[in-house]
Amino acid sequence: MNTVGFIFDLDGVIVDTAKYHYLAWKKLAIELDFQFTKEHNELFKGVSRKRCLEILLDLANVETTDEQFDRWMVEKNIDYLAYIEKMDKSEILPDVPEVLEFLKQKNIPIALGSASKNARAILEKVDLIHYFNTIVDGTNVTKAKPDPEVFLIAAKQLGVLPNKCIVFEDAVAGIQAANAGEMISIGIGDATILSEANYNFKDFTEMDKNFLEKLIG
Ligand code: BG6
Ligand code: MG
Secondary structure, rough: OOOOEEOOOOOOOEOHHHHHHHHHHHHHHHHHHOOOHHOOOOOOOOOOOHHHHHHHHHHOOOOOOOOHHHHHHHHHHHHHHHHHHHHHHHHHHOOOOHHHHHHHOOOEEEEEEEEOOOOOHHHHHHOOOOOEEEEEOOOOOOOOOOOHHHHHHHHHHHHHOOOEEEEOOOOOHHHHHHOOOOOOOEEEEOOOOOOOOOEOOOOOHHHHHHHHHHHHH
């Protein structure tokens, strides 16, 4: 058993892909004649693609068939992937590579714990995939955040007890998932939104190495 392990969410923690999810959902919302705002997009953070579409259809008051639902899921992802295709290292959020490198140098196991089914493609695109000992994503889970499943699988694969795992998250559902798994939750983003986290930072530039050393123990 390793002593501690670090689990990173992807969207909003490693890369700022929330803006691309937003643009792709907005395009679909226009087809549905619904005004989709950035506030609506907050509800979609950390939430599976299927659940996002269910929420959008609820908001837009649209009822549909299973076939049309599936077509919209595909359409949204095609639009999203067109943005991802153009991504490069410049879209990595500040100080993320430094933190990953710091942990790697100390031989601390690192996992990805994401709801996205596009996680591997994005990590490859921004050239960070080699830092991760394991990747648990939307293709590996049956229960979405705030269920802790994604993080519990990651802990198991790292060989670390859940209560020795540290989770970085930008979504309320993700913080709740980490807490439900009895892990140490660190909110990245707005501390008022992520008030359930054990610790809060605006971004990784605010987190000094002493704090990481303390977590490692
Ligand atoms: C999460 C995002 O990481 O992944 C959500 O925060 C998104 O907004 C979810 O809906 C699923 O992503 P994808 O790439 O499988 O559509
Ligand atoms: Mg996220």
